[in-house]
Amino acid sequence: MKCMVVYSSKTGNTKIIAEAIHKALPQDTELYPVENAPSSDHYDFIAVGGWVDKGMPDEAIQNYMQKIHKKSIGIFLTLGAYPDSQHAAESLQKACELLNDNTILGSFICQGKVDPKLIEMMAKMTKDKPEHPHAMNDERKARLAEAAKHPNDQDCRNAAETFKKMIEELKGQSNA
Ligand SMILES: Cc1cc2nc3c(=O)[nH]c(=O)nc-3n(C[C@H](O)[C@H](O)[C@H](O)COP(=O)(O)O)c2cc1C
Structure with a gap:
């Protein structure tokens, strides 16, 4: 496989x-940043992941996801929001939609520290605008502190455990 x-x-x-998932998959599994990734045509299982940007998988990984067809897939994402939030669920849903003619065996999502430059920009932009959806209130500060x-x-x-299970399931299917 x-x-x-x-x-x-x-x-x-x-x-x-991605590196943690790579270590958990069979020894000859290949690892690529999307910029260098080959076509998915000759692979049986693809773990494909990116970061959440405006509630969607980021553009580079979106473009790659759209080129994968009829494969067994595991999705992973990192984001600033909490992994059990509606925002996280919707971001994963968007990824599933982009991969809709594939078999999605599972997914993994977790928080990732948010670029301090973005935080600073948001804080400046929403200064004196407490009603702004990105205003730096206590709830947002706590979420960013957790993401950090x-x-x-x-x-x-x-992540490693989630992907190991997917591969075991896939191996089980091919032996059945
Ligand atoms: C430009 C930009 C837009 C982002 N948009 C979102 C977003 O819509 N929702 C969210 O939960 N996190 C958002 N984030 C946070 C990132 O998804 C998060 O920090 C992620 O772990 C970054 O992954 P990376 O280090 O692999 O690039 C954004 C970060 C940046 C820099």
């Missing part, structure tokens, strides 16, 4: 998760 991990990562969070701790070792173990 030929497997690869393809990821998009602007500030390194998703790369950490991720991805951590536990996230890496959880």
Whole structure:
């Protein structure tokens, strides 16, 4: 079974998760940043992941996802929001829609520290505008502080475990 991990990562969070998944998959699994990824045509299983931008998988990984057809897939995403939020569920849903003619075996999502430059820009933009959806209120500050701790070792173990199960399921299917 030929497997690869393809990821998009602007500030390194998703790369950490991609590497943890890569270690958990069979030894000959290939790992590519999306810029260098080959066509998915000759692979049996593709772990494909990116970071959430405006409630969607980022543009680079979206473009790649749209080129994958009729494959077994695992999705992974990192984001600033909480992983059990509606926003996280919708972001994953968008990824599933982009991969809609594939078999999605599972998914993994966790928080990732948000670029301080973006936080500063948002704080400036929403200064004196408490009603703004991105205003820097206590709830947002707490969420960003939590995101700043991720991805951590536990996230890496959880991602590895999730993807190991997918491969076992796939192997079970091909032996059946
Ligand atoms: C330009 C930009 C837009 C972002 N948009 C969102 C968003 O819509 N929702 C969210 O939960 N996180 C958002 N984030 C946070 C990132 O998804 C998060 O920090 C992610 O872990 C970054 O992954 P990377 O380090 O692999 O690039 C955004 C970050 C940036 C820089």
